[in-house]
Amino acid sequence: MLTAEQMEHFDVFGFLCLRQAFCREEMAQFTRAADEVFAAARGGGPDDGASQGLAPFVELHPRLLDLAEDERILGVTEDLLGSGYLWSGSEGNKEGVTEKGEHNWHADRPGAEETEYRRLKVMMYLEPTTKEQGAFRVIPGSHRMPFHEWLWPLQANHFKDGTIGASFGLTGEEVPACIVETLPGDVVFFHHSLFHAAYGKFCTRRYIAFKFVTPPDSDAKLRSMLKYAAGAFDIDPALLERPRLRPLVEALPGLGEQARALA
Numbered sequence: 293m294l295t296a297e298q299m300e301h302f303d304v305f306g307f308l309c310l311r312q313a314f315c316r317e318e319m320a321q322f323t324r325a326a327d328e329v330f331a332a333a334r335g336g337g338p339d340d341g342a343s344q345g346l347a348p349f350v351e352l353h354p355r356l357l358d359l360a361e362d363e364r365i366l367g368v369t370e371d372l373l374g375s376g377y378l379w380s381g382s383e384g385n386k387e388g389v390t391e392k393g394e395h396n397w398h399a400d401r402p403g404a405e406e407t408e409y410r411r412l413k414v415m416m417y418l419e420p421t422t423k424e425q426g427a428f429r430v431i432p433g434s435h436r437m438p439f440h441e442w443l444w445p446l447q448a449n450h451f452k453d454g455t456i457g458a459s460f461g462l463t464g465e466e467v468p469a470c471i472v473e474t475l476p477g478d479v480v481f482f483h484h485s486l487f488h489a490a491y492g493k494f495c496t497r498r499y500i501a502f503k504f505v506t507p508p509d510s511d512a513k514l515r516s517m518l519k520y521a522a523g524a525f526d527i528d529p530a531l532l533e534r535p536r537l538r539p540l541v542e543a544l545p546g547l548g549e550q551a552r553a554l555a
């Protein structure tokens with residue numbers, strides 16, 4: 293499904309954005325479904341402007357499970373992770389009106405050893421994002437050592453006061469980066485050890501995310517799964533009912549047992 297150039301882009305830069313993979317009508321359906329899940333999580337009440345971060349997410353709505361099964365998500369994931377890759381959870385996120393609007397620089401799976409474990413997060417933003425307003429930013433190539441480790445000061449100052457002056461004399465927004473402005477229908481795939489951030493987030497900004505991993509072939513990888521994605525070991529029954537998702541989750545409970553035995 294991906295071209296050799298797109299695969300190389302992901303390998304070298306640690307991310308790939310597929311433009312307009314989903315059409316306007318499809319996005320309207322996914323957005324409606326996502327909003328239903330956010331509303332249900334509020335007990336059906338009106339949007340009070342509070343932030344919402346839900347995991348699991350797509351498991352809670354059949355239309356979002358259709359999205360999860362779509363070739364444009366799973367086919368690309370197979371190209372990037374190889375056959376045998378596993379489900380590692382889903383998320384839905386909605387900004388709150390009182391948030392600072394920033395998510396400072398970090399890697400979700402930080403550290404030299406973690407860079408060796410090939411894992412993906414897939415982001416679908418439901419509102420347009422721009423440089424000034426909430427676009428996803430990445431530092432290309434930061435999923436690889438030694439560059440990954442040189443950026444450690446960004447992680448160390450994560451969530452302090454929004455500045456990283458102590459390290460590079462820059463604010464978070466000034467850090468040299470690729471700013472991935474998106475429209476609904478675009479899909480961003482990124483390596484889970486890539487440094488990323490977002491600034492200027494706004495209260496209608498919502499995203500749906502999927503996480504996938506290559507099968508763990510070492511104790512270190514099992515421990516990492518347990519540390520970062522333990523929830524995925526307890527399979528949501530809705531995933532077992534979907535023919536394309538079932539093979540991605542069946543091994544998870546057994547892997548969970550192995551991981552917990554190591555802990």
Ligand SMILES: O=C(O)CCC(=O)C(=O)O
Pocket residue numbers: 395400427428488489490
């Ligand atoms: O809100 C965003 O676009 C970034 C989310 C993020 O930092 C993450 O998924 O780890």
